[in-house]
Amino acid sequence: MLSPTAERTAPVADRAGAATRPARRRGTSEGPADRAYRRFMFPAALVYTAGFVLPSVYGVVLSFMKWSGPGTEQKWVGWHNYVRVFRDDTVRQAFGNTLVIVVVGGAGVFALAFCAMAVLREMRGRAFVRAAVYLPSIISMIAIGTSLGFLLNPDGVVNRLLRFVGLHTLERSWLEPQHIFGCIVLGVIWMTSGTYIVLLMTSVDGIPQHLYEEAKLTGLTRLQQFRHITFPLSRDMISIAAVLWTVNSLRTFDIVIGFTGTAGTPTPEARTYAVQQWMTTNSQVGIPELGYGSAMATLLTVLTIVLLVLVRRMSRSERLEIS
Amino acid sequence: MRTVGRYFGDIAIPRAIKAVLWVFVAFNLVILGWTLLSSFRGSRSLWTDPLGADGLNVGGYARAWHAGDFAGMALNSALTTAASVAGIMALSAPAAYALARSRRRSAAPVVTYFAAGLALPVQAVLIPYQTLSIKLSQFMVDWVTGWWDARISLVICNVALSLPFAVFVLTGYFRSLPTELEEAAALDGAGSLRTFLQVMVPVARPGLTIVAVLNVIGIWNELLLVMVLIDDPKKQTLPAGLSQLSSTMQYTSDWGGLFAGVVILVAPMILLFFWFGRKIMDGMTLGISK
Numbered sequence: 001m002l003s004p005t006a007e008r009t010a011p012v013a014d015r016a017g018a019a020t021r022p023a024r025r026r027g028t029s030e031g032p033a034d035r036a037y038r039r040f041m042f043p044a045a046l047v048y049t050a051g052f053v054l055p056s057v058y059g060v061v062l063s064f065m066k067w068s069g070p071g072t073e074q075k076w077v078g079w080h081n082y083v084r085v086f087r088d089d090t091v092r093q094a095f096g097n098t099l100v101i102v103v104v105g106g107a108g109v110f111a112l113a114f115c116a117m118a119v120l121r122e123m124r125g126r127a128f129v130r131a132a133v134y135l136p137s138i139i140s141m142i143a144i145g146t147s148l149g150f151l152l153n154p155d156g157v158v159n160r161l162l163r164f165v166g167l168h169t170l171e172r173s174w175l176e177p178q179h180i181f182g183c184i185v186l187g188v189i190w191m192t193s194g195t196y197i198v199l200l201m202t203s204v205d206g207i208p209q210h211l212y213e214e215a216k217l218t219g220l221t222r223l224q225q226f227r228h229i230t231f232p233l234s235r236d237m238i239s240i241a242a243v244l245w246t247v248n249s250l251r252t253f254d255i256v257i258g259f260t261g262t263a264g265t266p267t268p269e270a271r272t273y274a275v276q277q278w279m280t281t282n283s284q285v286g287i288p289e290l291g292y293g294s295a296m297a298t299l300l301t302v303l304t305i306v307l308l309v310l311v312r313r314m315s316r317s318e319r320l321e322i323s
Numbered sequence: 324m325r326t327v328g329r330y331f332g333d334i335a336i337p338r339a340i341k342a343v344l345w346v347f348v349a350f351n352l353v354i355l356g357w358t359l360l361s362s363f364r365g366s367r368s369l370w371t372d373p374l375g376a377d378g379l380n381v382g383g384y385a386r387a388w389h390a391g392d393f394a395g396m397a398l399n400s401a402l403t404t405a406a407s408v409a410g411i412m413a414l415s416a417p418a419a420y421a422l423a424r425s426r427r428r429s430a431a432p433v434v435t436y437f438a439a440g441l442a443l444p445v446q447a448v449l450i451p452y453q454t455l456s457i458k459l460s461q462f463m464v465d466w467v468t469g470w471w472d473a474r475i476s477l478v479i480c481n482v483a484l485s486l487p488f489a490v491f492v493l494t495g496y497f498r499s500l501p502t503e504l505e506e507a508a509a510l511d512g513a514g515s516l517r518t519f520l521q522v523m524v525p526v527a528r529p530g531l532t533i534v535a536v537l538n539v540i541g542i543w544n545e546l547l548l549v550m551v552l553i554d555d556p557k558k559q560t561l562p563a564g565l566s567q568l569s570s571t572m573q574y575t576s577d578w579g580g581l582f583a584g585v586v587i588l589v590a591p592m593i594l595l596f597f598w599f600g601r602k603i604m605d606g607m608t609l610g611i612s613k
Contacts, residue, residue: 032505033424036417036515041425041433044418044486048440051483055451056443062450070457112347115340123341131600132348135355138592138603140544142562143585146569147358150373150578157373190350198604221332237608251444254546254562261570274547277446281453281551290450297446305442 056301063294068287081295090268091296094276097181101188101272102249108189109196109245116197117204117234118226121212130201134194144191145258149175152183177269180259184270187255192248196241203237204230243311247304253278273300358589362582369578383579384587387568391580393587395557396564403474403560404542407481411489411538414482416531419493420523424502434494440487445547452480453551473553480552481542489534492609496530497523533606536599540592561588 033040063082066075085091116133120126136144151157152174159171172179207230215225231238253274260266266275277300280293361369365380387393422430456476463471504526508518524531546562553559556567565584596603 031424032509032515032518033421034426037421037425037427040417040421044414044490047414047483048486051479052440052448055455056447058451059447070454116344119337119340129344129348132351134604135351138540138596139589140562142546142566143589146565146585199607202608221329222337223332257566261566274446281450294450300444301447304444308442
């Protein structure tokens with residue numbers, strides 16, 4: 001949900017800012033926004049700095065410490081926590097799971113989104129379809145996990161239906177460690193694809209109708225229309241969506257808790273990187289390892305930033321090739 | 324050969340895709356309807372016959388609302404969401420207006436500074452928030468008010484975390500609005516604050532509404548921060564309460580109560596969606612296209 005805009009609009013903002021600068025030199029009088037500039041901007045900047053930027057800096061500092069929370073001794077350990085992250089097998093498994101969500105889940109989400117882009121434009125009941133597929137995105141993942149968990153019980157609806165249609169062999173205890181992660185990935189695809197369908201459809205809706213009419217006259221089939229018109233003209237939005245997907249799916253957390261509950265700990269097979277990181281803070285699980293958890297968080301931030309920079313580079317060079 | 328290609332490209336495959344989408348739609352509606360129906364059923368009959376229907380049984384709601392303390396948690400959710408979103412809008416709207424319209428040199432870098440927050444994951448501040456909220460609480464109790472409530476810490480954190488998105492999107496939005504009105508207001512001699520509140524806010528209402536609604540949805544469903552910042556179950560919000568309840572299900576087997584809890588958590592967002600769904604979906608690109 002967060003940041004459908006980060007990538008795109010940042011350069012736009014810079015440019016717009018640069019464009020307004022000469023206006024001042026031309027001697028235009030100060031507007032109300034100029035006079036109130038400090039008063040209006042300062043409170044938000046202060047809360048953002050003190051409440052978000054400085055705490056995350058503090059987190060980076062903590063990542064070089066060994067610490068179990070207030071009241072215990074803080075010890076400087078240098079890069080030790082980072083070395084540990086890379087050597088920790090449970091972290092590696094959790095990170096592997098997260099990558100599966102990013103790649104496999106992403107393939108599912110974008111396959112569905114591309115399908116929608118190909119047909120939704122001229123489909124009957126399109127507004128209704130759009131709303132219905134978007135619906136899961138606004139619902140708490142905990143609620144979803146709870147409902148689906150009930151359906152996936154050993155004696156739940158899914159197994160009963162399988163029995164009913166004679167597919168006994170497919171019956172599983174779905175929430176057992178060896179199957180639960182598959183369910184989580186499917187759940188993620190189901191929950192999030194609506195957001196991306198709606199996001200990409202806004203771009204499809206902006207494509208001029210006459211292009212499709214001309215394509216029809218030249219004898220392109222609907223699939224070819226998707227390939228030659230819809231897809232290339234939605235490219236910018238697709239790259240925004242891809243960035244959004246990567247950044248958000250790297251943080252997958254709620255749905256795992258939704259499927260596994262908060263009592264005790266999620267099995268290692270079901271954990272994502274964010275869940276693993278949260279567990280270092282949880283005193284119910286063991287002694288909190290706040291330094292170690294901070295190191296994991298810092299690595300996630302670094303990974304996010306690296307990915308954002310990479311994608312931006314890539315999309316920039318692409319655009320140069322086109323123009 | 325060509326006609327076969329035509330058949331697949333024009334009819335067969337598009338139809339198959341449409342069928343997939345309709346299955347998707349049907350699945351969502353069935354799950355939603357089934358959850359709603361299940362919340363009105365007795366626990367035992369729900370367990371033995373999950374797809375059946377029996378009379379209207381509101382016992383689940385009574386148990387969830389009173390025994391499960393969903394009443395208190397619903398209140399917590401409503402209060403923290405309302406306070407957080409009020410804070411977010413009160414801080415971000417004037418800031419975005421100033422940043423969008425000012426000709427000062429520092430405006431563009433400040434917008435970029437806010438945008439940088441979009442790249443920061445909540446994990447980066449999770450542990451700092453945990454320890455800082457304990458310190459804040461101690462400080463307030465010892466020196467200032469004599470009491471503190473972890474829910475206030477939660478609101479502060481929600482506001483700080485949501486500001487980058489709100490400021491960034493609204494800055495783009497204010498830029499897209501016409502400037503004539505405020506110039507007229509300035510000629511009339513209205514002060515900055517009056518211009519903003521009486522001229523800009525009404526004009527910007529659609530964008531402000533979308534940002535507010537998106538924040539309501541995000542904060543209402545928020546789980547991680549609540550679990551980290553609030554230990555006392557009585558002060559937690561609905562998502563945390565529901566996950567707690569579903570964790571104890573294997574001992575209590577109160578399935579009717581559990582589904583009542585799911586509906587209590589989900590229903591307000593569905594109502595919100597009926598109201599604003601169209602706007603939310605159209606507004607997703609607010610910051611991008613404008």
